Amino acid sequence: MDDDTANEILDGTYRALCKHGYAELTLQDIADETDKSKASIHYYYDTKEDLFTAFLEFLYGRYTDKVTGVTGASPQARLLSLLDVLLADGEDGPDTEFRTAMLEIRAQGPYNDGIREQLTKFDEFLYGELHSIIEAGIEREEFNEHVDPDLAAEFLTTMISGAHTRRVAVDYSMDRLHETVRTYVEQHLSPEPPEVSH
Amino acid sequence: MDDDTANEILDGTYRALCKHGYAELTLQDIADETDKSKASIHYYYDTKEDLFTAFLEFLYGRYTDKVTGVTGASPQARLLSLLDVLLADGEDGPDTEFRTAMLEIRAQGPYNDGIREQLTKFDEFLYGELHSIIEAGIEREEFNEHVDPDLAAEFLTTMISGAHTRRVAVDYSMDRLHETVRTYVEQHLSPEPPEVSH
Numbered sequence: 001m002d003d004d005t006a007n008e009i010l011d012g013t014y015r016a017l018c019k020h021g022y023a024e025l026t027l028q029d030i031a032d033e034t035d036k037s038k039a040s041i042h043y044y045y046d047t048k049e050d051l052f053t054a055f056l057e058f059l060y061g062r063y064t065d066k067v068t069g070v071t072g073a074s075p076q077a078r079l080l081s082l083l084d085v086l087l088a089d090g091e092d093g094p095d096t097e098f099r100t101a102m103l104e105i106r107a108q109g110p111y112n113d114g115i116r117e118q119l120t121k122f123d124e125f126l127y128g129e130l131h132s133i134i135e136a137g138i139e140r141e142e143f144n145e146h147v148d149p150d151l152a153a154e155f156l157t158t159m160i161s162g163a164h165t166r167r168v169a170v171d172y173s174m175d176r177l178h179e180t181v182r183t184y185v186e187q188h189l190s191p192e193p194p195e196v197s198h
Numbered sequence: 199m200d201d202d203t204a205n206e207i208l209d210g211t212y213r214a215l216c217k218h219g220y221a222e223l224t225l226q227d228i229a230d231e232t233d234k235s236k237a238s239i240h241y242y243y244d245t246k247e248d249l250f251t252a253f254l255e256f257l258y259g260r261y262t263d264k265v266t267g268v269t270g271a272s273p274q275a276r277l278l279s280l281l282d283v284l285l286a287d288g289e290d291g292p293d294t295e296f297r298t299a300m301l302e303i304r305a306q307g308p309y310n311d312g313i314r315e316q317l318t319k320f321d322e323f324l325y326g327e328l329h330s331i332i333e334a335g336i337e338r339e340e341f342n343e344h345v346d347p348d349l350a351a352e353f354l355t356t357m358i359s360g361a362h363t364r365r366v367a368v369d370y371s372m373d374r375l376h377e378t379v380r381t382y383v384e385q386h387l388s389p390e391p392p393e394v395s396h
Binding site: 021023096097100101103104106107109110111116119120123148151154155157158159160161162163164165166168169170171172176177179180183184187188 | 219221294295298299301302304305307308309314317318321346349352353355356357358359360361362363364366367368369370374375377378381382385386
């Protein structure tokens with residue numbers, strides 16, 4: 001399959017997923033969003049799972065480009081910009097439909113090796129990026145030298161995952177969650193411990 | 199409907215949900231887990247959504263009992279015990295099947311008012327409990343007086359949600375996540391800021 005065909009099918013998958021959600025989605029729904037027939041999509045991808053493994057691979061490429069494209073004058077500035085991008089809401093962020101479909105796809109993790117492997121790649125990539133930013137910040141004495149980069153990176157990865165889940169499940173304001181995470185970075189990673197009066 | 203009938207249907211719903219997941223679940227699957235017919239379940243609950251709204255109400259009662267049943271000699275001890283309970287894994291925690299089904303149900307939030315309202319009750323209850331424990335800890339000078347109870351409670355609520363999502367999506371170790379959250383409580387809420395050497 002050439003790249004144009006692959007991209008057309010995967011772009012159609014994105015639109016179909018936003019419209020129908022994952023559980024109800026059929027190959028026909030995807031075909032309806034492209035100029036391909038259901039049979040030709042089926043020719044490239046045997047099952048809905050195969051197509052979704054490829055789709056997540058495609059999103060992974062976009063995701064890593066987006067994350068590595070975030071720059072900053074210092075590790076702390078880059079970390080805060082990255083949080084702006086990952087926790088964007090409203091017009092700057094993905095649609096509720098897409099976030100919701102992604103949560104449905106996460107629930108496929110335990111039952112589908114291909115999907116779980118792809119999701120694990122996103123998780124590990126984010127962890128790795130956060131880890132290297134935090135390490136660089138400690139080295140430049142921008143972050144507290146007592147911060148454990150492993151734990152701080154786990155922490156932020158888990159917070160971001162929780163922010164996305166609460167946004168979908170209980171329609172929680174991403175702005176409010178964003179403020180919470182920024183406070184962590186500013187207060188708990190910073191080299192100056194909060195002032196304690198006696 | 200008497201309480202016994204309701205409990206039997208809702209217990210059957212729990213078992214059916216673990217076996218089949220939410221997306222594929224039918225009233226017949228639930229009937230198969232009880233001594234009721236599909237028609238009699240349908241008599242009590244018009245739709246699968248109605249049944250799930252009642253099911254989440256039933257889980258909410260169990261959840262609040264579990265959370266309020268956690269005691270501790272001090273606010274910090276109670277907070278750590280509560281995290282033990284909420285982040286339990288293996289034999290002490292719910293099955294992977296149940297966690298996964300709950301993530302699927304969370305993805306229903308945007309499309310189903312009844313389900314979203316129930317999920318919001320869980321979220322608000324947990325936030326409220328964490329908030330009151332943190333406030334009590336600050337009052338007793340067990341936690342740093344500069345901690346903002348609103349932000350710290352948001353923080354922990356979001357972390358717990360993220361821990362559950364990562365556990366399902368990428369089979370991340372709950373023990374590891376648990377350690378991360380404990381470290382937050384011990385290091386960042388404690389009245390002694392981490393020692394900074396010069």
